[in-house]
Amino acid sequence: MTKFYKTISDIAGPLMVVEGVEGVGYEEVAEIELTDGSKRRGRVLEVSGDRAVVQIFEESRGLAVDNAKVRFTGKPMELGVSDDMLGRVFDGAGSPKDGLPAPIASKKLNINGSPLNPYSRDFPNDFIQTGISTIDGLNTLVRGQKLPIFSGSGLPHSEVVAQIARQAKVVRVDGKSEGDFAVVFAAMGITFEESEYFINQFRQTGAIERSTLFVNLADDPVIERITLPRLALTAAEYLAYEKGMHVLVILTDLTNYCEALREVSAARKEIPGRRGYPGYLYTDLSTIYERAGRIKGRPGSITQIPVLTMPEDDKTHPIPDLTGYITEGQIMMSRDLYRKGIYPPVDVLPSLSRLKDKGIGEGKTREDHSGILNQLFAAYASGKEAKELAVILGEAALSDVDKKYARFAEAFEDQFIRQGADEDRSILETLTIGWKLLSILPKSELKRLKPEYIEKYMKQII
């Protein structure tokens, strides 16, 4: 017998307190029915004696203490999953948004998932070729990695992500075919235009049939942004670990997610951590990011590319900062490069892929990859320093070697970083450009490359 409670005592922002409840569990889903027949949903955040604090997913506008009744479902929030989710669009509550009926679920899964046992994980080590030199060559992405894009407002991160989604493929040396791939796209609080841009991109390339979209636009309920990435990842886990697909999950924009979290935290009057974000922001973000990976003995994988816009381009802001501590590297966007008209404006020096060493080298890309990567990084860093020096003292004050470094940095930005939005460079092309650029420098400066590689590859390009 389901019990309806008409004992709502407080409503404040996204929170509601129900009194006199019995047998209500933490994290349980609540259904709220208004007298006009409309329904809303919520989740239990705290139970204390006979008092339950419920977080309402949709708008709390129009809700009054005496016009609604609440039913507790006895279950945590679940998502019905099936193959038919591919090619469909859903909202932050998991309901279809494309006007079609909901797909028939083959099973229901708790959207919070369970932590993956580190012992059961398989290490990500398949190189993914994105066709973007700054990523493939210097910050290599591998299957099962979580590699966020740290961007700023007004920078072309959407174009870069769309290009990755279009071009990403696994190039295997033995030429064997790879399993199915799928894209799960989670949009949190982005604008209609941005969302349409992605949907059109997927449509043009035909990827839409292999994609599941979860969309919460800027004017949709804020609180749904908290459940949306979990819905998306639950769908992704199903596709990856039960259906053996290689799933690329794109999450945009995490900044909106964190703001929603802060809103709930403030409404609960919790003690705030840095900049008003809750103290558990790190733990909370990790339950999203750590759902990337591979499992031993199962063919599929989840690769995550979360996008976040850094407020005021500040990398030390809690959102990018905590993200960087969880994810396996980051791709930084640079406003300077963007102003210079360079696309993709990847800020090479602070970008990093922690798993790159597992995906490169002989048998994966090429034997000289690691050496050339380190040499390009070091040379570009020296080149940028030389250029800064030249600004203060004038070009003439530079030593001969420094002048060459400065020239290298220019050429590197122009030829290596810059590429077309449709240019799909193979990893070999990327490495060749790298060698060409390094030939600008005297051989004695190439300390990070093994002499035999210099012998072998430098000859090929001159």
Place this chain on the structure above:
Amino acid sequence: MNTKTGTIKKVSGPLVEASGMENAKLYDVVKVSDKRLVGEIIELHGDVASIQVYEDTAGLMPGDPVSTTGMPLSVELGPGLLGSIYDGVQRPLPGIAESSNSPFIERGVEVPALDRGKKWQFKSVVSSGDIVSPGDPLGEVQETDLFKHQIMIPPGIFGKVEKIESGSFTVTEPIAVVGGKEISMMQVWPIREPRPVKEKLVSVEPLISGQRVIDAFFPVAKGGTACVPGPFGSGKTVVQHQLAKWSDADIIVFIGCGERGNEMTDVLLEFPELKDPKTGRPLMERTILIANTSNMPVAAREASVYTGITIAEYFRDMGYNVALMADSTSRWAEALREMSGRLEEMPGEEGYPAYLGSRTASFYERAGYVRCLGTEDRTGSLTVIGAVSPPGGDLSEPVTQNTLRVVKVFWGLEAQLAYRRHFPAINWLNSYSLYLDEIGKFMVQNAGDDWRDVRIKAMEILQEESKLQEIVRLVGIEALSEKEQLTLETAKSIREDFLQQNAFDDVDTYSSVRKMYLLLKAIITMHRLSEGALDKGVNLKEIPTDLKEKIARAKFVPEEKLGELEELIKNMSNGFNFKN
């Protein structure tokens, strides 16, 4: 055992409040609800207990039963620890995977930390009638080919050995009777209580890490404490992994506290493949891993550092040198903060609880070079190296500051160095070690007679470089004298040919003390010879470059060919035959 049952009153995240807990003691372990989730009492108000639960609390509700076990949170110590991988409350992760038959960690899984079925070959070293006291070895188990696991009398047991047997036993079967008490190979010890020692001593030996910047400039003593703060991407984890791989401790305890799952998997897959440079055995055989990744329950993260250090102390008590790495202690502090917030305690700085400082200090104080318990005179050491992840790389934040107050070595990692791919990205100007005097003698004996002199000269050159660079930035390199330019060149050589060390290169990843000395000696000899030449009026440009190239390649000379380096240093002056 007295098992009194209480009932849940309130559930808020990992914190549960239960009433009717009159008999419970602070820090007792409790089992929450029918799912029997493990929790620990962290506060008592009358009969109401605040409990931090080590597993996900979804679905718990007021009215669910809570029963206390009457025991504080403890670890099991005995043969079978080596090579294990545990979660924050010492549940073996392979065991969890097996018993739940799922790659995910389900709730309420109970797996004993030590395998109850496995038989170990126990060889007694005492006989009936001997008088023994705590810490005395009763016998030993050859746990791996090289490692002898000593079975010691647990603290608190004295008297005459009434019965003792050698043979094949499981960890819980009795092997001896001492002072009327049966003893098995397994000991149980509460994690929040330091294991007793006879006395603490001052250490005179460094923990050799095989990492040049650490061993040469900022060494940590065996039994010492060190911290590695750095913003993300500056290579904290690689430094910790390198220490776990190459440092010359007998036992390594590695705590992955709130870090990435894939990183732990990396360790799990890589360590069994790597060989210990001293013994040639797989590194995993001397390693114990505690893995509590960031998405695993937050309360277990708080416990994980204590679980790890108690296991480390147990091996120290056998007279071994143990090194413990905690990556990262900031996540532990954040777990404290999260629980403190839920308890509605008055927050200190940045929301951290006011007791953060005292908890940090008492954790690091469990390190030390000690005289172990027992009649026989034995020494053991426990070195603690904690990584700190300061938000935004800002070292003024509470966790870093509280840590710096207690540790004696500081390896400051810097993002700027990491961007230039200078690894390990330890800043040589602001890092420090307070153990230099204590271990000076050891270094002279093991590196070379003039070690102190070479080291000080190298530091001087690096200090000088930072001053000169300021000038260069203002007026250009032309303004410097030839000698000053030489200093810049040598400093560059120290940075690139000595300090930089590639963790992913087969040869460069580990550098013995001797090799480290020879490399630095070569650079300094080159510097001194060049200085002499400049004094004689030779131009800087005339100084032979082939020697410089040889020095640049010197770090790739394998350990067994160190003679080449000695040759290089000996013959260096031949390159300086200038005619004036």
